[in-house]
Every structure is written in structure tokens, then in C-alpha cells.
Amino acid sequence: MIIYGVAVLAACLLAGMIVGDALGVLLGVDSNVGGVGFAMLMLIVLTDRLRRAGHFPQHSAEGVLFWSAMYIPIVVAMASTQNVVAAVGGGPVAFLAGAGATVLCWALVPAVARIGGAEAPLPPVSEEEEV
Incomplete structure (x- = not known):
């Protein structure tokens, strides 16, 4: 469905x-x-x-x-x-916030990748389960 x-x-x-x-x-x-x-x-x-x-x-x-x-x-x-024009025209704070969030996310990628551990992938769905 x-x-x-x-x-x-x-x-x-x-x-x-x-x-x-x-x-x-x-x-x-x-x-x-x-x-x-x-x-x-x-x-x-x-x-x-x-x-x-x-x-x-x-x-x-x-x-x-x-x-x-x-x-x-x-x-x-x-x-x-x-409203990107107003955000940029308002000063460098919008740019600094966006750049800061991007750098923080990049820095956290290795930490987040270690959270899940290594598991076996899900098995493929068989034709019997599809019905």
C-alpha cells in the first residue's frame, strides 16, 4: 500500500x-x-x-x-x-550563524558516525513478504 x-x-x-x-x-x-x-x-x-x-x-x-x-x-x-536579501542586509550575524552551524555539523559527523556501530544490513524483502 x-x-x-x-x-x-x-x-x-x-x-x-x-x-x-x-x-x-x-x-x-x-x-x-x-x-x-x-x-x-x-x-x-x-x-x-x-x-x-x-x-x-x-x-x-x-x-x-x-x-x-x-x-x-x-x-x-x-x-x-x-528572505535572504533582508538577512544578508541585516549584517554579518546571519552569515556567521550559517557558517558556524555548517562547521559544527561537519565537526560532529565523525561522532555521529560512531553512535550506531556496525550492524548487518536489513535482509532483502522476499516475494512472500510483499503480499
């Missing part, structure tokens, strides 16, 4: 947007702060847990895979709505 995968994606997107809006209110910014990022993290965690529990069949995963192919164009479209 491909539609179930799309439903999981939509639920994660709505939850991420709510979290991003709430974070924006907490920070005093009249904007969504990281809603799409939170949605993608929720989607990764939720689908992984559902898959490990055996509640996320291959057909549902295909619904998520379809939209994952659309992820980059969607993010580009959302980023184009941000």
Missing part, C-alpha cells in the same frame, strides 16, 4: 511544521525554524522503527521512496521563500 507510506510522510511533515513553528515562537522569530528538517528526522526514525517491528511493508516504503526523490526540489522551493 503505497498510500500508507505517503500518509506517514504527510504526518511527519505536519508534525515537523508544528515543531518548527513552535520553535520559531520560542525564539521570537516570525518564521518556521527547521520544520522540514524535523520532519525528515521524524520520518527516518519512524520508518526505521516500523520496519524493524515488521509493520512497514515494502509497498508502504515505496510511497516514501517516491517522495524522497522529490525532496531536493521541495527544499529548494521552500528555501527560495526565505
Whole structure:
């Protein structure tokens, strides 16, 4: 059921947007702060847990895979709505915040890579499980 995968994606997107809006209110910014990022993290965690529990069949995963192919164009479209000119015109703080976050993420990649450890990959889905 491909539609179930799309439903999981939509639920994660709505939850991420709510979290991003709430974070924006907490920070005093009249904007969504990281809603799409939170949605993608929720989607990764939720689908992984559902898959490990055996509640996320291959057909549902295909619904998520379809939209994952659309992820980059969607993010580009959302980023184009941000007021970049005003942020850059406001001073170097916006640039420093972006550069600082990028450098911090690069620095944390080795630490995050060590968290999961080495596990065997998931077995391929057999034709019997697809039905």
C-alpha cells in the first residue's frame, strides 16, 4: 500500500511544521525554524522503527521512496521563500550563524558516525513478504 507510506510522510511533515513553528515562537522569530528538517528526522526514525517491528511493508516504503526523490526540489522551493536579501542586509550575524552551524555539523559527523556501530544490513524483502 503505497498510500500508507505517503500518509506517514504527510504526518511527519505536519508534525515537523508544528515543531518548527513552535520553535520559531520560542525564539521570537516570525518564521518556521527547521520544520522540514524535523520532519525528515521524524520520518527516518519512524520508518526505521516500523520496519524493524515488521509493520512497514515494502509497498508502504515505496510511497516514501517516491517522495524522497522529490525532496531536493521541495527544499529548494521552500528555501527560495526565505528572505535572504533582508538577512544578508541585516549584517554579518546571519552569515556567521550559517557558517558556524555548517562547521559544527561537519565537526560532529565523525561522532555521529560512531553512535550506531556496525550492524548487518536489513535482509532483502522476499516475494512472500510483499503480499
